[in-house]
Amino acid sequence: MAVSPANLVLSTRAHIQNLSEAKSLEPHWGYVPRSLPCTNDAGSCEYLDIVYHSHDLGILYSGIFWASLGVILLVWAVGRQVLHPQPSGLRLPIIIPPGEGTTSRPGFFQRLQQTLSSLARRHLLPDASRPIFGRTTRTQVLTLLVLTGYLTVWTFVGIVYKKWITPVKASPGVYNTRTSLGPWSDRVGTLAYALTPLSIMLSSRESILSLVTGLPYQSFNFLHRWLGYIIFCQASMHTISWCVVEMRLYQPQPTVAIEWIGQLYMIWGVIAMFILFLLVVLSTPWGIRLTGYEFFRKAHYVLAMLYIGACWGHWAQLSPFLLTSLIVWFIDRGVRLARTALLHYNYLPSGHMGFLPATANIAFFPDPQNGDTVRLDFHHPHDAWNIGQHFYLCFPESSIWQSHPFTPLSLPTNGTGNQRHSYIFRAKKGETKRIAEISARRSLKTSAVETSPLSDAKLSVILNGPYGENIGRDITPEANILCIAGGTGVTYVLPVLLSLAAQSHGRDRKISLVWVVRQKGDMEWIAPELSILRRFVKTSGMTIQIFVTRAATLTTTSGPGIDSSSSSNSEGKEMHTKEAATSSSSSADSALSVHGLSDAERSPDHVHNRPNLDEVVSKFVQGVVRGRTDVVASGPGEMISQLRSIVASQNQPGKVWKGDERPDVRLLCDDRLEW
CATH class of the missing domain: 2.40.30 (Elongation Factor Tu (Ef-tu); domain 3)
Known part of the structure; x- marks a missing residue:
């Protein structure tokens, strides 16, 4: 079939093909058409065969990657419905009469599921290498490693590793060195484009991934950040490889390099690489600290859109990946605005x-x-x-x-x-x-x-x-609840305790709150809620411990919502602050106690009286009569990291397999994965 004159226009991205001599153009998705028949020398024609074959495989592998991701999400969604068929919304409490409980031995599949979950928590819940990954669980890092390994396979498989020495027609005696570096560079560039929609999906607040997996959107922030680093590495390798090819292997120099870098698609490529570099630098922890979070967030939005536009200008043949990214981003923003508008669409004072x-x-x-x-x-x-x-x-x-x-x-x-x-x-x-x-x-x-x-x-x-996710659904009626909060993190655990206060409980169920505040006056923050919990303490056997870590003068157990009758001491005796390194407003067996500092320690800069979390969790778990333990926690990052290791060590898969649920301990916190 003859080629129309319009198709004979020399393309700056036609590779080494001579389109003027082409009799037909063979389309290749995501690449420039192939000119047939090949009129170059034998080496160059063989090289072009490898280039197009490798590109076609790269597109195929990108499709396989997305198909694999789709299958994983489908299996995950089905598995959630099979293993956790609870309806959405708040669970209705199951009332367990006092002294009664589940004593039957769990079935094989239930024990297997609980054992595998306990085994995973024991080994994957603690933080990974903090200098590299920050406060991130081993589960997140393992997911990243699996993803990286999977992408590495598709990066190198199907590449024909060979070298060709071909003559330069316009310069007799001058030769080009053609290697597999070019096809390999195209492969990593294709994968970088293919990963862009996934990166946008991982950053979305209105996340389809959350709808499918049940994980809160913030659980994907770690993968979003590191996938961005992977895309940056791919783009860097793509850029460096083609610089080596065009500035060193192709001859004559510097003529080839100057003509190459002056092309419009290359100018857009340089712009895209520069914007991607800014995205990475500004998203590092020190970059965020230097510029401020709000600047980072807004700059990240703008630079991401500019990067996608520059990538489109660099290689429009792969624009479907970029268009998908833009669609996902605008859907996220549109849904946010729509939800806010519907949430506040109401009767105005005028009646309209x-x-x-x-x-x-x-x-x-x-x-x-x-x-x-x-x-x-x-x-x-x-x-x-x-x-x-x-x-x-x-x-x-x-x-x-x-x-x-x-x-x-x-x-x-x-x-x-x-x-x-x-x-x-x-x-x-x-x-x-x-x-x-x-x-x-x-x-x-x-x-x-x-x-x-x-x-x-x-x-x-x-x-x-x-x-976010529904932790009220995850907390079963027979689970023992240990709430640990630091400062304003008490807002995360209070709804759990307030919902438990409205339920009936068996006497064997343990419920406890450990709250760490800087000053005694901080208890005023939640005075109405503490008053409710005070009444709950009397009827449920719940224990509350409040630790004051900075200078405070404690004279009695009285506080906001707390009076001397709130202690388990039914005689209502007034208890005074003990002059000790860690004083307590009640005895060790008290159901509600406020632990403060002695007069000798009343220095504004002196920090004492932090609870030993290892001892708190261990003592609570050891006192459990039946059922598993859910540790609900919110507070500073150091506290969450410490609790991850503590909860992991409390899990004993061997005992869980034997039917003992007590060493099956979960951690529910703001940034948790679903366990």
């Missing part, structure tokens, strides 16, 4: 329907030394969220361009159209500091006439969410 932010009451807790704390309370009409989920809050009176994730400490209520939201957060810098300053000013204006901690100071709030 429209967009109406929530109005929160402010409670301001000044603490110049450690950072001021703000509590927000408001009601908003919408469906109940799930325990463990969080919302993104935007404060339009400060900035409409920022939103931050906060976990509500209030308990969602099913069957009602009006939900109560309560949040606490400590002001650090940036947006939270500005909100604290606004709260302080408005609280001062009303403090002269208001003595309640929740004054008439108001603040507009725009909600987006909920996001």
